[in-house]
Amino acid sequence: MKVLFAVSECAPFVKTGGLADVAGALPKALAAQGVEARVMMPAYPGLAALKGAKPVAEMEGGRLLAVKAEGLSLLLLDCPGLFDRPGGPYLGPDGRDWIDNPFRFAALSRAAARVAREGAGGWKPDVLHVHDWQTALAPLYMRQSAAGQAIPSVLTIHNIAFQGVFGAALIGALGLDPSGFTPAGYEYYGQIGFLKAGLVNADRITTVSPTYARELTQARFGMGLEGVIAARRADLEGVLNGVDLDVWNPAADAHLAAPFTAATIAGRAKNRAALAERFGLVPRDDAPLFGLVGRLTRQKGIDLLLETLPRLLARGASLALIGTGDADMEAAFRAAATAHPGRVGAVIGYSEELAHLMQGGADVILVPSRFEPCGLTQLYALRYGAAPLVARTGGLADTVIDANEAAIMAGCATGFQFAPVEAAALGDALDRACDAFSDRALWAQITANAMAAEVGWGASAARYAALYSHLVAR
Known part of the structure; x- marks a missing residue:
């Protein structure tokens, strides 16, 4: 089983929140379940220079690099004009959103969709797994494309507070099919909803806990998307996050004055x-x-x-x-x-x-x-x-x-x-x-x-492996 993880950040390379921790830990846990996961992310400053990085495909505005680092197989979208700049993944040095964020993450989504349909460097995934609004357009782009062959897709919502909503004037520039700009499609109160596009186009939707999955169908928590999510309740599942037991290990934590175990x-x-x-x-x-x-x-x-x-x-x-x-x-x-x-x-x-x-x-x-x-x-x-x-x-x-x-x-x-x-x-x-x-x-x-208490990724990785297998077998 081969899975393409499409993310905007991944620990330990780039981190602003919990998404990076998941992207850095879950693929390793999936390996124990027989799942080969490759993580696609932008080549932020310094990443293109990782030792052993090799180009495997030409991409719009750049290229795709493959490299193994920190126990992960990475596919880096090397588009210097979009990602090689000072500041953070989403914010400039002034603390404001990059004005071209819709173009930056549409490019990442298009690249993920292309690899999903056509493969890259002799590797083609069986499942596309996208995360949050930054890669949520990928299932839609995959459906729009005629090249290669579409594969099943999963969207994980890490925090619905961040939805990627941008002006409708960008429809053409982002390469979106105008016919999809409807309440049943990616239109969101007269604007383009990146996350909404993922919600209506992904084959399955997961979020990071069972309780949050239930909460998202309620107005108090759904933040305007509760109706869309409720309509897809049958395709929604909450799978708990875990922690990296090697990084967070009290028995061998160099940051502690005295490492300890339950016995000590x-x-x-x-x-x-x-x-x-x-x-x-x-x-x-x-x-x-x-x-x-x-x-x-x-x-x-x-x-x-x-x-x-x-x-x-x-x-x-x-x-x-x-x-x-x-x-x-x-x-x-x-x-x-x-x-x-x-x-x-x-x-x-x-x-x-x-x-x-x-x-x-x-x-x-x-x-x-x-x-x-x-x-x-x-x-x-x-x-x-x-x-x-x-x-x-x-x-x-x-x-x-x-x-x-x-x-x-x-x-x-x-x-x-x-x-x-x-x-x-x-x-x-x-x-x-x-x-x-x-x-x-x-x-x-x-x-x-x-x-x-069991706080590692084992049980969650097993659940995701079963989900991927179910989608491929359909």
């Missing part, structure tokens, strides 16, 4: 002390050290955390935070750290080292998001024996077993959930976490359960 979890105390020192905290032994890593935005529920911070501090707990985002929220956490020295520590920015140390040293990891398609932070927390405290939404609801009375009695709790996603409910969950922390036997059980 007592060594976690050294990481707690190291984390406290890095954030200028003096945490109490009888109260949890809460940690948060993420964007400081309303979507992530950070305003709820600010509102409940006095309640957290009243319990004797402390807070370490890493993140950037809303300027007012950044200022609020700086002010909180100044007002509560030794109790609140904030690093406004991002550090991979501190992110790992946070997972290995915090007692509780907070993920109070208003919506979260899957989430990886809570999976890292489980892997590192930190109890996730999460909103009951999306993948958070699917991956954390709430320490309610029934779960405690059954001995299966791995963390804490709260609903509705409001400050009062978050405060109640903070109290429950503090109460559980004071019961050493219960806390030991929760952390042991967390570390035993």
